[in-house]
Amino acid sequence: MRLTFPRPLYEQVVAYVLSDLAYEMCGLLAGQDGIVDRVWPVPNALHSPVAYRMDGPEFITAMAACGFEPLGIFHSHPSGPPVPSPTDIAEAAYPDSLYVVISWQDMSPSVRAFRIIDGRVSEVKIDILV
Numbered sequence: 001m002r003l004t005f006p007r008p009l010y011e012q013v014v015a016y017v018l019s020d021l022a023y024e025m026c027g028l029l030a031g032q033d034g035i036v037d038r039v040w041p042v043p044n045a046l047h048s049p050v051a052y053r054m055d056g057p058e059f060i061t062a063m064a065a066c067g068f069e070p071l072g073i074f075h076s077h078p079s080g081p082p083v084p085s086p087t088d089i090a091e092a093a094y095p096d097s098l099y100v101v102i103s104w105q106d107m108s109p110s111v112r113a114f115r116i117i118d119g120r121v122s123e124v125k126i127d128i129l130v
């Protein structure tokens with residue numbers, strides 16, 4: 001299992017989450033067979049630098065666009081490492097989705113993807129199509 005981004009969509013995700021480093025930024029990735037074909041930013045309802053939650057009409061619209069089975073769920077860690085936090089793991093409710101974490105901890109983007117099932121985390125390789 002891999003997660004494959006066309007480069008423009010990868011750059012869209014990175015640019016979006018870096019557009020505001022005061023909060024965790026989040027959204028959904030639509031696609032099939034591990035290949036991202038659309039990025040859906042969703043507001044972080046918590047407005048927090050250390051947590052995120054997606055709800056409200058923007059989330060429903062994004063979920064509907066993904067057929068309620070998002071390929072990926074992304075969020076940023078403005079000052080944390082590029083791995084799921086204990087809260088991320090505890091709250092991971094979509095075992096069929098990949099969790100993408102974009103970290104700015106080292107002042108350059110670090111992007112990693114994970115599957116989270118019943119509290120168990122396994123990393124998934126990211127490929128970027130040029």
Ligand SMILES: [Zn+2]
Binds near residue numbers: 075076084
């Ligand atoms: Zn997190």
